[in-house]
Amino acid sequence: MKVIPGIIGAVLLAAGLAAPAAAETELSFYTGIQGAPHSGVSGNDPGGVGAFDFTAGWEGRSFEMPPYYGVRATWWTNFNPQLGFGLDFSHNKVYADDATLAANGFDRLEFTDGLNTVTANVWWRWPDAWMNGRVTPYIGAGAGLAIPHVDVATSGGTTFEYQVTGGAVQAVAGVKYELNENWGIFGEYKGTYSQNSADLSNGGTLDTNIVTNAINVGVSFSF
Numbered sequence: 001m002k003v004i005p006g007i008i009g010a011v012l013l014a015a016g017l018a019a020p021a022a023a024e025t026e027l028s029f030y031t032g033i034q035g036a037p038h039s040g041v042s043g044n045d046p047g048g049v050g051a052f053d054f055t056a057g058w059e060g061r062s063f064e065m066p067p068y069y070g071v072r073a074t075w076w077t078n079f080n081p082q083l084g085f086g087l088d089f090s091h092n093k094v095y096a097d098d099a100t101l102a103a104n105g106f107d108r109l110e111f112t113d114g115l116n117t118v119t120a121n122v123w124w125r126w127p128d129a130w131m132n133g134r135v136t137p138y139i140g141a142g143a144g145l146a147i148p149h150v151d152v153a154t155s156g157g158t159t160f161e162y163q164v165t166g167g168a169v170q171a172v173a174g175v176k177y178e179l180n181e182n183w184g185i186f187g188e189y190k191g192t193y194s195q196n197s198a199d200l201s202n203g204g205t206l207d208t209n210i211v212t213n214a215i216n217v218g219v220s221f222s223f
Helices: 003-021 098-104
Strands: 024-035 039-045 050-056 069-076 083-096 108-125 135-146 149-154 157-162 166-178 183-199 205-222
Touching: 024 083, 024 183, 050 098, 069 108, 083 135, 083 183, 083 205, 098 108, 108 166, 108 183, 108 205, 135 183
Parallel strands: none
Antiparallel strands: 024 069, 024 205, 039 050, 039 205, 069 083, 083 108, 108 135, 108 149, 135 166, 149 157, 166 183, 183 205
């Protein structure tokens, strides 16, 4: 259970270590409304539902505990202030809906603490674009790892643990409004694709690739 706080700490520590070498360091914290379209789920559950292959309906339930949120650190370069590099931790989450559970013999099928991703990102911004430089559009993309909390329960057993399940990629487009020299607020769209090949506690496996779509709002601090 200490994996995720450790990841957040690593992101913030990296920001502090990198600050002297960067023209600008920016820490951002966000939440929002996140959901996911249906996706295929396959695998094997020994002693439970056996081999399975179905399409799951997913629910985001963004504001239920634990909520959807994210944190990232960005370092805008000296040689081109429009170009930045960074790290992003996102606590996405999905629940299989009741119809999916009932039709396929699952008591629980969810990644709710969460469908976590850690990515290294490249950013591009347009400073001084609007309102005398107070409004800055930006885009970004990144790649990294999916580290979900796998929560699966059937008559064959219960799996309840963090696992590294595969790769993850993300794309972001948003706008930041500067409140003052250090603080800003922002809104953005964020899409994430994660590969999830999980091991079940009874020796089985579960595979699903999930796309999450989110509308985020957040606050940033630059120094």
